[in-house]
Amino acid sequence: MMETIQAIKYKDGQLEILDQLLLPESCTFIPIWNVEDAWAAIREMKVRGAPAIAIVGCLSLAVELRELAAPETKEELCRLVKEKLDHLVTSRPTAVNMQLAAEACVKLCTRLTDNTSVNVAEAKDDIVKHLEATLADDIADNRAIGEHGASDIMKKNATKDKLRIMTHCNTGSLATAGYGTALGVIRSLHTASKLDQVYCTETRPYNQGSRLTAFELVYEKIPATLVCDSMAAAAMKQFKIDAVIVGADRVAANGDTANKIGTYQLAVLAKSHDALFYVAAPFSSIDFQIPNGHSIPIEERPHSEMTHTGSIRTAAAGINCWNPGFDVTPAELITGGIITEKGVFKPDQLAPHQ
């Protein structure tokens, strides 16, 4: 299988990320020396994508901890770790992965503190190992998502030789540790020779589709066509698209899904064009603490993302803008199901598999 792009490079306490702001013009890796670097890179969207945000956050803490002389006590170590994690969680509000990763790490800290047979140096090593494991875990999850998703879509379209899939935003190697979620499913379909064409939306205003997804698709020679967000319905009608597959920044307990702005309308349009609508997300994107999508905080982004492309003004001076980064797709529109590393579930059937 062809190597996918690797946007997060980590080895022995050295972390580098691909600066996605410079794509597609330039492929430049920048070093992340500490949690503060990671926080800034996430906020500025040099790295984005719910899984990738959590991984870069966790790895940046691993980098810091490796350099750190072990504190006097495990309590002090855990207080420090929690403080850093709390800060990382504030970098962007909508994706839940960093928050869930932080909660898991804090739980580990508590266990290690309670375990009298572990000393502070060993505790620090365990925390570092736990944080470092997020990278490999995510790739394994994504490959499982790809397999589960592709086989579900093939099963539901058994009479069709090849499938036409639409996707939104970037959910590929650049949004994850590698392989991708929704784009992982598309990769698996392509590997199985079942992909006719993937239609990727531009994904305004930040162009994650045209800059990042298109970059991955060209790189891997997957048959692909770029469309503007305004062309989604026309494309569904003209090309008879079989399924829409998107990622998730946070899935609520009932299956309501927050994802990149524009996802909700793709779900409405998919329904009216008889295309299945799937969300592909690891369980680390599912927030069982909130009952439904109404409680998901939606980040509002700067207006300049809409009014300028680089230094070029593309909107009239003085115009008011509305720039939510995400929207919520109600569970009932997720007609295909939610594709996870544990299988494909109906939106209301997630909890038993937690």
Place this chain on the structure above:
Amino acid sequence: MMETIQAIKYKDGQLEILDQLLLPESCTFIPIWNVEDAWAAIREMKVRGAPAIAIVGCLSLAVELRELAAPETKEELCRLVKEKLDHLVTSRPTAVNMQLAAEACVKLCTRLTDNTSVNVAEAKDDIVKHLEATLADDIADNRAIGEHGASDIMKKNATKDKLRIMTHCNTGSLATAGYGTALGVIRSLHTASKLDQVYCTETRPYNQGSRLTAFELVYEKIPATLVCDSMAAAAMKQFKIDAVIVGADRVAANGDTANKIGTYQLAVLAKSHDALFYVAAPFSSIDFQIPNGHSIPIEERPHSEMTHTGSIRTAAAGINCWNPGFDVTPAELITGGIITEKGVFKPDQLAPHQ
């Protein structure tokens, strides 16, 4: 009433148009000396909008005819006029206005040729006057469209104090001789103090909404918010939009409407969000020669419109694009009606008012 922007200036054989490619950075008028200049300006989208295309085409021919020494015979004059008009019709394929204007002018030529009491110089003058009248006629039509549309929307929302309207692309002073079609209706609602807010879509890939409509709305201090095309459904839901009003490049006899790409999906989304969907268009945009939207030619535009903003590359090199300039909205989705200078009609009720 506040003066609207004037994008087409014509007086005594002198024609100037606002170069819309330079908006919003710069307001620059360029002279149009002849039909060839007009053809190029239309093709390059220095002027766009179905009514404006026809007006600039007609006026450019008036400019040429005024300079021309009258030919020897009326037949020769008419042959020349027809040749020029045929060329103008080829500038862009989807809008029908230039074609209908050309047909009307050719009919006038035939009448003048058949009328033995008219000499060639008088015929030339009559043709010039006919062509010059398109400017004032269009403004009058647009003001009537504005009045009819606003009163219909107010009537259908009688219980609401102020209305929230969404529009797509640019259908204002910049797309017409002045005032506008869909934007004319919005202007009339604003004048009647019934407009709460207009949401204008960016209208990718050419950004007619963010560059042109936003420019007009800011200029006239109409309360407005710019949204990306991907935000339409989220905005309809969040702001409870009452109606979507768009223009038309060509309306078929059954009411199917070709308009800027993205219109079709707004109509689907309006239906699922209980917003009325209106098309605002003069009868000069209605093509009774074609029974339905299947026969409307859809222009495909260059991929560079999607891959670059000015010199900045916004899409990965090598990605395939689909860039239709227009799509067709089926008549049944035009739930509000078609707003014309003669009144607001159900899509299937246009023919009797022809």
